[in-house]
Amino acid sequence: MSDLVTLNVGGRLYTTSLATLTRFPDSVLGAMFKGRLPVRKDQQGHFFIDRDGKTFRHILNFLRSSHLDLPDDYKEMKLLRREAGFYQIQPLMEVLHEREAEDLASEKNAMLNISLDQKMQAVHLSGPDAPQAYSLGSLTIDVFSANIFCTSGAFLSSLGIQICYFFNGNLSPVCGEGEGQNRLALQWVGAVEGLPEEEYTLQNLKRLWVFNKQVNSLRAFVEEVLKITMNQGFCMDSSHPSSHDFTNTKTVRLIRYR
Numbered sequence: 001m002s003d004l005v006t007l008n009v010g011g012r013l014y015t016t017s018l019a020t021l022t023r024f025p026d027s028v029l030g031a032m033f034k035g036r037l038p039v040r041k042d043q044q045g046h047f048f049i050d051r052d053g054k055t056f057r058h059i060l061n062f063l064r065s066s067h068l069d070l071p072d073d074y075k076e077m078k079l080l081r082r083e084a085g086f087y088q089i090q091p092l093m094e095v096l097h098e099r100e101a102e103d104l105a106s107e108k109n110a111m112l113n114i115s116l117d118q119k120m121q122a123v124h125l126s127g128p129d130a131p132q133a134y135s136l137g138s139l140t141i142d143v144f145s146a147n148i149f150c151t152s153g154a155f156l157s158s159l160g161i162q163i164c165y166f167f168n169g170n171l172s173p174v175c176g177e178g179e180g181q182n183r184l185a186l187q188w189v190g191a192v193e194g195l196p197e198e199e200y201t202l203q204n205l206k207r208l209w210v211f212n213k214q215v216n217s218l219r220a221f222v223e224e225v226l227k228i229t230m231n232q233g234f235c236m237d238s239s240h241p242s243s244h245d246f247t248n249t250k251t252v253r254l255i256r257y258r
Contacts, residue, residue, distance in 0.1 A: 005033070008046040012053030020063050027089045029063075055083045062092045068099075078157050078175055085161075085173075100158055110152035112234060114225065114252040116218050117145045121189075123203050139192070141205070144218055146186045152256075153181040155232060160184055162228060166207040166214070167200070190216035222252055229254050 006015045021033045031037040032047075042048045049056075058080060062068055070080075077096070084092045124138045150156040160175030165188065174186060188208035189200075200207070208215045210224035234254040 006046045007056075008042045008044075008048045009056040010049070010051055010053030012056065013046065014056060014060055016060060016064070020060070023063050024089055024091065028087045029089075051086060052079060052083055055079055059083060059087060059089070059092070062089065062095075066091065068092065068095050078160075081161060082173065082175065100154065108257070110150060110155060110234070110256045111237075112148070112150045112152075112155070112229060112252075112254040112256075114149075114222070115147045116222070116250050116252070118218055119143050119145075123199075123205070125199060139195075141189050141192055142217075144186075144188055144190070144208075144215075144221065146218075146221060148184040148186070150182055156182060156184055158232075159225070159228060162211050164209045166209055167205075169197070169201075171209060188215070225252075226254075232256070 003018050004015060005018055005021060006013060018033060022030045024030050025034060028037065032039050040048045055076065058068065058070065077099070081093075081096050081100070084096055119142075120140050121143045122138055122140050148156065148159070150159075157175060161173050163174045163186070164171040165174055174184065186208065187206070189205045191207060191214065199205075208221070210221065211228065213220075213224060215221045215224060234256045237253040237255045
């Protein structure tokens with residue numbers, strides 16, 4: 001493999017050295033160009049990576065210099081964090097985490113409101129291959145939803161990185177699913193015993209994970225979110241009528257004063 005490498009990242013071409021790409025051997029790029037992960041090429045023979053081409057500029061510059069130099073008005077930190085997570089460049093992820101902590105600290109007072117709902121949904125299975133346990137070809141499942149509003153967009157972005165949908169065999173952060181900078185809308189189902197994995201995909205049923213733990217109820221969701229929020233300085237709003245029974249209420253409200 002030549003010392004100079006040309007990459008096609010999402011349609012943008014970058015030329016760099018093999019030493020730069022393999023600077024962090026445990027990263028995805030290090031594994032690709034050390035022969036531990038398969039690589040693809042485009043029609044021109046350039047190594048192809050199906051990720052955001054514009055953002056890769058900052059990834060590559062960090063590999064070259066170990067510094068993250070962003071414009072003062074840079075507005076795509078969420079995308080950059082997601083791309084850094086894909087490439088698994090640990091020093092870059094640590095730098096981004098430090099910047100995120102600084103941003104969170106700069107937002108002193110904040111309010112977080114979570115509206116919860118649960119409903120039953122009939123699911124009609126796909127055909128004769130359905131398991132014997134569902135011989136009628138349908139079942140009823142619990143569908144959970146959570147609508148989150150936070151006055152701190154930085155905190156909500158951080159929260160969205162730690163919450164993942166599991167769908168079609170993949171975990172993906174929900175940070176791209178929000179309704180805006182201060183809102184995040186979630187809908188998911190719990191695990192259904194005996195339901196084949198392909199049925200979740202065919203029925204478009206997403207499961208939810210919070211910080212590496214699967215969530216199969218609203219109570220479990222609230223408990224996991226509380227662990228994250230209270231670690232970031234939030235506390236229950238004592239003026240809220242249901243604050244005494246936060247795991248069973250339909251609305252959770254937290255506040256942070258700094």
